[in-house]
Each structure stands twice: as structure tokens, then as C-alpha cells.
Amino acid sequence: MKKVTMFVWNHFTNDARVMRECMTLSEDGFDINLIAIENRKDPRAVKFEAINERFRVHRVPMYPWLLELYQNNKKEFIISVAGVTTVISPALFYKSWLLMSSYFIILAALYGAVKNNAARRNMIKLVRSAKMITKGYLQNADIYHSNDLNTLTQGVICSKLRLKPRKLVYDSHEVQTDRTGYNPKVIKRWEGALLPFVDETLVENHTRAEKHEELYGYYPHTLYNYSELFDIEERQKHDLHGQLGLPEDEKILLYQGGIQPGRGLELLVEMMPMVKEGTLVFIGDGRQKAELQEMVREMHLEDRVKFVPKVHLSELPGYTRNAYIGFQVLQNVNYNHYSASSNKLFEYIMAHVPVISCDFPEIRNVVEGEQVGLAIDAEHPRNIAEAVNRLVADEDLHDAFRSNCMRAKHKYNWNTEKQKLLDIYNAL
Template structure:
């Protein structure tokens, strides 16, 4: 029997990546041996460089910073804190470098340049990619799997720069050519180059698959972003009312996920003064969180808006179930947002929590098709408030939407969707092994 060893790459710490967790778990359960290569967080003292998630599923984290960079960064901070001592140490170092000018001096100058300019970002990312490639080349894998564009070069080099080329699956969780932070045309050029050299592509929904077909001429496999099927058990919930010191009858209006631009969170906070009751609770972290906290303070909404830091993925559902209703109010800032079907939408559904959501095609198809919430213009705070107040005033409607959500969770869950995911692997491995057998027979 031939082996089924898979090397998967993802550009994060793999602490809250629900989709990658589901995929790796599904593969492991079906007898594939999966090594996931991701990035270590030096600020998290509890994070391991290696861990075994299941018998066939191992996680390997590469260093974020090169050792030399870490030394130079520590020294730079030391100099800033102890200016006089730092200057003396620097002079001694430079005098010592005179005896080894071909090694120490260039490294010193390069280190200072890296610490002080934009070269730092390029240098760090390049070194991470290099370490991922080295890690992915150490073992004999039968297939490589790259999650998103930022790991596609790693997968391409490991799978194709070799005598015996291996299959490469490109799993695009986002629309790489139209998403926040990806404005440079270089991303589109990169994807167009690599996409001609992959063996399979996976996207999140059919809207994005059609977009890909229009752009590149082929229709990729679709694997929706549905969560694991869950059964809410009351004694496994986290008491948010107690944590936030809210009255037990206070209605929690929940947003969970990244606190990032384009998520409609500013409009959501602007809508809060118009809510007839309830407390808005935002669970998560992100780049604009400090701006939102400031905004809440300026609007004197500290009693009506509460923030909770990101919680572990396996704990999140225990928080979600506390909500009276929840939000998914993306803004139409790019096609990535417009075409999203969003994991959190289905997490709310699993918990039986009705949703107030943007009226984008994939989200609207689910919500109105299953009658699990209200779709609104997410750019309009008044429209958000009207939907919230409707659910606050009509408890019967809210409960009906909650019941519909629980019923819909029987359809929109990973237990069903993983069959489509495994079909991609079965098809790809079947083609791969057939090619090997043909080569051997010839």
C-alpha cells in the first residue's frame, strides 16, 4: 500500500484557524499523515515549535525571526534603554569588527539597516519562507497543500523543484486579487504565474469559483467554510453576563471575529445609540481595536459596548451561545468581502443565534433561504439599528429564527462538507498513483 503523506503550509500561528484545523483533522481521520508547517509567535511563551494534534496530524512552527535578527534587535533595544552603555558597547563592537571586517562589519551594517528601514519586513518574510521551504523539503511527501497566496511559493518550490514532481493543491481562503491589504498588482501577477503550475484549486463558494473561472479560465473545486457540527450543552457555556458584570436579563448583541477594517464595526458602533436595549459585545482582536475603543469612549458608550480579547477557537462556541442576536456586517470594500460566506455566520447558526447581516449574495442566500436572520445595508447604521430593534421587540420572531438556525445547522456543517474536501484528495491521489504505476510499468 502506498503512503499518503501530506505537507500543508499556512501563514499564521495555527491557533485560531478553523478551516485549516478542519481540513487537517479530516485528512488525519482518513489515514493521511499530515504535517502542518506554520509560524511560531515569539511573544507567546506557551506556544510549542512542535506538537502532535492527533496520531497522524503534527504541527511544526518555524521561527519568525532569524537568530541574528533577534540578537541585533535585543542589542538595539538595549542601546535605546541604556544610551551611554549602548554607545560604548557599539564602539567596542566596531573596533572588534576591524579584525574581522569581512564577516562582522557587514553583518552589523546589514542588521542596523534591517532594524531601521522597510527592508525589515521583506527580510523577515523572506526568512520565514526560506525556513518553511527547508522544513517542507526534509521529508518525503506525496502531496503539498498551500493555504492562500502567501504560502503558494513554498508549496510550488517544494513540490515542483525536484526530479519527481509532486501534486500541489492551492486552497484559496480569500480572493487574492481583490482583498484588504492586497492592493498591489504584484499579487495578481504572482497568482497568475503560480496558478498555471498547480494541480488543484479549492475556493470557499461558487461566487468565488465563477470569479476564478472568469479570471483564469477554469472552475475550481468548492469547499464551503462550514464549522464542525456542535451540540450546545448548557453546563459547557461561559457566563458572559457574569464576566462583564451585566444583569442576567441584559440582552447580549454579539460580534465575534477579527477587529479589522471593512468589517462594518464602525457602523455597528454608530448604530448602538439607536438600540432600544442590549449591550454590544465584541470578541476578538485586530488592527483597529484601539480606534474602536477610542470611538466608544468619545461617544460615551462604555456602558453599552464591551470588548473581550480573542478566545481560543475550541472555546468560542461557549461564548457564542450567550447571545440574543449576532452580527456579520461586512462592508463592500472589495470583491473578497462581497463574495464572502464567512465562517462566523455558521458558528452563529450552530449556537442557534439569529443574525443581522449584510445583504451580499452568498450570505443572503443562506440567511433568507433558511430564514435565520435579517439582511440589511451594512453601510447604514440606521438600517442596522432597525433590524436589531425589530428582533428586540418581537421575541416570537427572534425565537423562530433561532429554531430555524438550529435546523439549518444540520445542513451547513463540516460533517457533510468534508466529503467534498476528501473528494479533492481522492481524485488527486488517484491521478498521482496512476501516473506512478504507468511510469513503473513502462
């Protein structure tokens, strides 16, 4: 049985793509250990979890334990350090004034790192990465698999710094060189320096594969982010109307996923005064959520815009099926967004929910090619509102899109992609 160690730079509570890959490999006889990040505030992100007999999740601490102690009770921590320093500094001085000076320099450096935001973040990443490397190296796998650039260094060290190097798969879910908050030149040098150690590279779609070839000179494998295939009627339905106090015939206009900047979510709120019928519902969490909630209050839209916390992947289809329309209105803030073919689109299709989407190439090819919704210029709230009003008013068009979803889901599902993953692994 081939042993595989995967790395992912998240808590692994809602990562649909990595879950599908691990389940596919474990069901085909591979032994999978996934290393993720622990979150003590989330009972789902525990230190160890057995998904099935051949798929286990190990999570490393989110923060160094000393930093966690400091954050939990700063005053008590500082008093304790001061007490220890008072006790041991005379002994250090007696041994060597240089030793005592070094001790105080280290203390000052650590305090400066904790107080400086950038230094603290880098220290946390470094310690977390070291813990991933230690755990991954000791697992002594046959194949290492790094999801995204954040874990590629870990994969290279664990797979190649050995007397007998192991195989390494690089699974890049994003265009790393053109993402919000990333320095393109630094990222390209970092990624380019590590790629020679990689045995197989996976990217999300052909648009991104072409970009990768332009940057690095070779065409990687594509593994589309399709939803698993299922019958939505067999999934337990969550009464979203009842949960939100809405009439049963109210049309739910749904966005599900991370509530983050660059996804056009503020435009969805801004469009609501122009929408003639329906309630906008956000399912998910993220750093833009508070901003959107404040917008809703300022615009007095509390009766027309609702928020639902993030739900588990296994339960999400039961919520999605309540929707009349699903939104995927990414904004062209970088090439990573422009080239996306995100899982959200295929989740809507699998639940037979017509889509209003941006008109970026990969998304437009599916929405227009399969006639499952309207692909529009989604950079203006009026355009989105007009598309919503059109679908709300034209029930025949909505029903046609819904029927096309039922057909398209048999084309755009994980069953059509997973054999590609198995072929790559079996060749390794």
C-alpha cells in the same frame, strides 16, 4: 499512509478552516504535518505541537534571530556589534582592504534594512518563507498543500523542484487579487505565474470560483467554510453575563472574530445610541480594537459596549450561545468582502443565534434563504440599529429565526463538505 505537508501563514491558534481540514484528513488515514509561525508571546503557538497521532504542527520562528536580539535590547546589540567590528576589522584590513570594505557595506545594508520598515518587513517574510521551505522540503511529503497565496511559493518549491515532483493543492481562502492592501496587478501576475504548478485548486464558494474562472480560465473546486456539526446544548456554557457584570436577562448583541477594518465594527458602536435594548459585546482581538475602545470612551458608551479578549476555538461556542443576536456586517470595500461566506455566519447558526448581516450574495442566500435572520444594507448604523430594535421588540420573529437555525445547521455544516476534500485527496 500518504504524507501531507501543509503551509499556513499564521500562528495556527484560531484558524478554524485549516483545523477542520487537517483533522478530517488525519482521521481518514493521512499523515499531516502543518507548518505555521511561532509566537513566543502566545503559549498556544509553540514550536511543536501534536494534535493527534497523525497530525502535528511545526512552527518556524516569527522573526530572524538576529533581528529578535536587536528588538529585545537595541543598545546592547549595537554595542556588541561595534565591539566585534573593532576586533575583527584590523584582521580583515590586514587580509584585504576589499574584504574589510565588503564587511562594512554588508553591515550598512543590514542596518538600513532594519531601520526601513518596508525593507524590514520584506526581509522577515523572506527569512520566514525560507525556513518554511527548508522544513517542508525535508519532510518529503507525497502531497503539499498551500493555504493562501502567502504560502504558494513554498508549496511550489517543495513539491515541484524535485527529481520526482509531488502533488500540490492550492487552498485559496480569499480573493487574492482584490483585497485591502494588496496590489491587484502584482498579485495577479504572482498568482498566475504559480498556478500552472498546482494540481488542484480550492476556493471558498461558487461566487469566488466564478471570479477565479474569469481571471485564470478554469473553475476550481469549492469548499465552503462551514462550522463543524454539534449540539450547542452539550457544549460547556461560559457565563458571559456574569463575566461582564450584566443581568441574566440582558440581551447580548455579539460580534465574534478578528477586530479589523472593513468589517463594519465602527458602525456597530455608532448604532448603540439608537438601540433601545441590549449590550454590544466584541469577542476577539485585532488592529482596530484600540480605535473602537477609544470610540466607546468618547461616546460614553462604556456601560453598553464591552470587549472580551480572543478565546480558543474550542471554547468559542460556549461564549456564542449567550448571544441574542450575532452580527456579520462586512463592508463592500473590495470583492474579497463582497464574495465572502465567512465561518462566523455558520458559527452563529450552529449556536442557534439569529443573525443580522450585510446583503452580499453568498451571505444573503443563507440568511434569507433559510430565514435565520435579517440581511440588510449594513453600510449605515441606523439600518443596523433598526434591525436590532426589530428583533428585540418582536420575540416571535426572533424565536422563529432561532428555530430555523436549529434546522439550517444540519444543512450548513462541515459534514456536508469534508467528503469533497477527501474525494480530491483520494484522487490525488
